Amino acid sequence: MSDTRPSEADRPGQERRPDMGALAIAAGLAIISVVIAWNTATMGGVASYSRVGPTAFPYAIAAVLFVLAIWTAVEAWRGDFPEREADNIPPILWIVGGLAAQMLLLKVAGFSIATGLLFALTARGFGRGPLWKTVPIGIVISLAIWFIFSRGLQLSLPAGPLENLL
């Protein structure tokens, strides 16, 4: 919690506009609430032997989430959410791209190549490159990690062409 963030009290009388991002969160919460209720209502099947079966808790959570969605919408409308910095999208895309690449390549190319890409793309997100240097560095580091953890600690990390060489 930083104390530098301006709170509402510091700026009395200033007009606050509806916070679109927070309104989107309110909508998201409402959707989740409806999905839970719908999923619970249609899950059918099992006859419950006790009066409080597997549906009671989900319904309760769905109901509270709906109330929270309305509450969030009200606060968003009044602009009560703390202020945010402007989004800085490119680094996020690099890192999300790295995670996605690792996820997709994990089974095909093995742990080291997939994780090496994640390493390089994350470093790129923080402004460190070039990729032709960082990708090999990442792969070597990941291969070392693979060796320690899968041989030493017997974690089952997917092996690919590189791992099979060892």
Add this chain to the structure above:
Amino acid sequence: MDTFLLLGQGFLVAFELQNLLYALIGVTLGTAVGVLPGIGPALTVALLLPVTYKLDPAGSLIMFAGIYYGGMYGGSTTSILLNTPGESASIVTALEGNKMARKGRGGPALATSAIGSFVAGLIATMGLALIAPTIVRFALSFGPAEYFALMVLAFMTVSAAFGDSTLRGLTALFIGLTLGLVGIDLQTGQARLAFGIPDLLDGIEVTTLAVAMFAVGETLSVAASKRSADEKIEPVKGSVWMSREDWSRSWKPWLRGTAIGFPIGAMPAGGAEIGTFLSYSVEKQLARKPEEFGNGAIEGVAGPEAANNASAAGTLVPLLTLGLPTTATAAIMLAGFQQFGLQPGPLLFANNPQLVWGLIASLLVANLMLLVLNLPLIGLWVRLLSIPKPWLYAGILVFATLGTVGANPSSFELGMLLAFGLLGYLLRRFGYPIAPVVVGLILGPLAEQQLRRALAISQGDPTVLVHSPIAIVLLLLAAAAVIVPLILRARGKGKVLAQLAADED
């Protein structure tokens, strides 16, 4: 005294060569990871949980205890040498500690923090050993209704009582509870919110969620932040040893900090690091040279650091005796128990005393190891601090995904890591707390189980929940935990509460 006998047996377990080795590895890894900027105790234990997968339960929990204490030590080193406010529970330490470091007194600051942590850890762990059997006896009389009330209380204090918004705290909690619904219902075998995806039937892994929220979410928000924080590492100049004056100014704050921190951590309501703030203001009141506060007063490091460690040991009281996690770190530790099918609580003390007391004894051993390890190796930890950001965060993500893949080598698990990471980033951006999500995920299913058990016994009569005085008191406290802060905030006194919130990442 039965307790000492049990603790003695615990030491026999802890002193086995193999367990000593596990403890040593645990504290070393814990300190090394905890020292890295941006990694607090919660993420440290989440990242290192996979390392313990293949060990036997006792060894694994002992290593885990070492990681926990090591992570706490590492965090305070970061706060003193690198002023990163909002980094972790040791935010108060940064106030005076970083000032001391800037004046070239980083050595004594680290020393008082390390020795204070040791003293606090020692006393608080002994406190844990002494108090636990009593609570266990008491808790054995609890029925499902009392447990449910206790969990409701924990939910409310973790989410609504502190922080800057009741709404956002509760929302975070209910997101966690929703995630807790996913998977096969424990009692009927009914699949809920699984949408026909087999990977979801087992539910959502606490470690996946915690690592995603803390590691991926944190990395994304640091990367997206345009403000490049002015982070300057203060070199440790001169001797790390404390002068006679430092000692005489430190020992009372250590004891006072412990006395403040332990009870707060031990209460089922001890979700926030109130202890460090209380200790800081107490030391400021009592100091012989109050003018030094704000310019590097050693009391301001010694007290809060002791309080911090004492309350960390304190949170183990509800965790071990009641199975109730009150912080994100405790929630992940609970997950650590669950991977061996162990459920902390009074029955664990009864059925598995060797394990529990071995764990408690290992905490004492780990504490001593940390003291020995920390002061001589400080130069090494400082070097870890200076890893440039791109490599640091790239490394954090590599280890975060390593843990996830190691636990479950599937692309789906990594997909969840990514999705929850984005969720964590969004929550951070909009000022939502993270800990309630993690606590909600792990405690939600347990609370539901107790609720349904209570209602099954009463054949559906909901008044069973308020039949015992204990349950009534707990539920009233839970209601107060929501309502009182709402009133305080409406009256414009919310700032104090916001400051009391622990930003546990």
